[in-house]
Amino acid sequence: MQTRELGTTGLKGSALCLGTMTWGEQNTEAEAHEQLDYALSKGINFIDTAELYPVPPKADTQGRTETYIGNWMQARKNRDKVILATKVVGRTEMDWFRGEEGRLSRKHILEAVEGSLKRLQTDVIDLYQMHWPDRSTNYFGQLGYTHHPKDSAIALEESLGAMQELITAGKVRHVGLSNETPWGLMRCLHLAETQGLPRVASVQNPYSLLNRTYEIGLAEASIRERCGLLAYSPLAFGVLSGKYLNGAKPPKGRLTLFSRFQRYNNPKADAATMRYVALAKQHGLDPAQMALAYVTTRPFVTSNIIGATTMEQLASNIASIDVKLPPELLTAIDAIQEDIPNPCP
Numbered sequence: 382m383q384t385r386e387l388g389t390t391g392l393k394g395s396a397l398c399l400g401t402m403t404w405g406e407q408n409t410e411a412e413a414h415e416q417l418d419y420a421l422s423k424g425i426n427f428i429d430t431a432e433l434y435p436v437p438p439k440a441d442t443q444g445r446t447e448t449y450i451g452n453w454m455q456a457r458k459n460r461d462k463v464i465l466a467t468k469v470v471g472r473t474e475m476d477w478f479r480g481e482e483g484r485l486s487r488k489h490i491l492e493a494v495e496g497s498l499k500r501l502q503t504d505v506i507d508l509y510q511m512h513w514p515d516r517s518t519n520y521f522g523q524l525g526y527t528h529h530p531k532d533s534a535i536a537l538e539e540s541l542g543a544m545q546e547l548i549t550a551g552k553v554r555h556v557g558l559s560n561e562t563p564w565g566l567m568r569c570l571h572l573a574e575t576q577g578l579p580r581v582a583s584v585q586n587p588y589s590l591l592n593r594t595y596e597i598g599l600a601e602a603s604i605r606e607r608c609g610l611l612a613y614s615p616l617a618f619g620v621l622s623g624k625y626l627n628g629a630k631p632p633k634g635r636l637t638l639f640s641r642f643q644r645y646n647n648p649k650a651d652a653a654t655m656r657y658v659a660l661a662k663q664h665g666l667d668p669a670q671m672a673l674a675y676v677t678t679r680p681f682v683t684s685n686i687i688g689a690t691t692m693e694q695l696a697s698n699i700a701s702i703d704v705k706l707p708p709e710l711l712t713a714i715d716a717i718q719e720d721i722p723n724p725c726p
Contacts, residue, residue, distance in 0.1 A: 383396040388583055388683070394464045394683065396684055415692060418457075430466070451503065454503065471484070472535075558583070590621055592614070592723055621658075621672040
């Protein structure tokens, strides 16, 4: 398994990161532990979770994923073997997250981290990420930016200041962003340089063959500023495996079970996916492995967050690390992107 430095932190994380958002909804605790054991045995030392998980978010399941991971680390006595990343929610109407305080305020962050530490049964989080911005901006499928001059956002200075308190207290090692924009990343880096606030180590945003919007502005910043992408939804919720083509509805598929993710299922996405699947087969590759290998090999990607609901899927996803993409295949991928750009932003 390849390893890569997480920003400028000195931490060496696996090029594939184990995503966990199905644990507690689509996966039982025993299945989660089986996935963790297998991933660790294959050299994956990077685990990503969130106080929000599992997804879809619900009050009665919130935090269950972190609990599963904490129980696993406690049972295996292997906390020192993994880089553990979790997230604090941004501004939200989900009132089970600290009610009106459910924002990226100092109070919110200091309270949220205690819950995560308790559920994870650890003294320190290696990478604590702000799950989405507190301010009004474009993320979660929004391409265009609409400015709201009266938006009462929590200042990034306050959020990063709270993170610094956690670092000083030894509860957090490093800080990351998620669902962030180029402005947000560069503003945080500027605050680190000018005000001595924590330097963000990573940006966790969606990136796949069906959503290459990260390349437009953030890719350059990631490379030049050594603040790489932790790519989530690299298979666009399984769409790039081809299992949803021609109207198929696999009974355990996320798009079958949860209507909230329908932005990954539209005619343009189907058309692009059909071409990507055909291209993979033309080159003797598994479509999902080709899609994952593409993400993992981009120069601005620190780690590719893979998720699975079955052990068969997990084994196949991990095996994508050995897939080689020849130049002519990459040229053909770019041609499809040019014809049908970013159908699942």
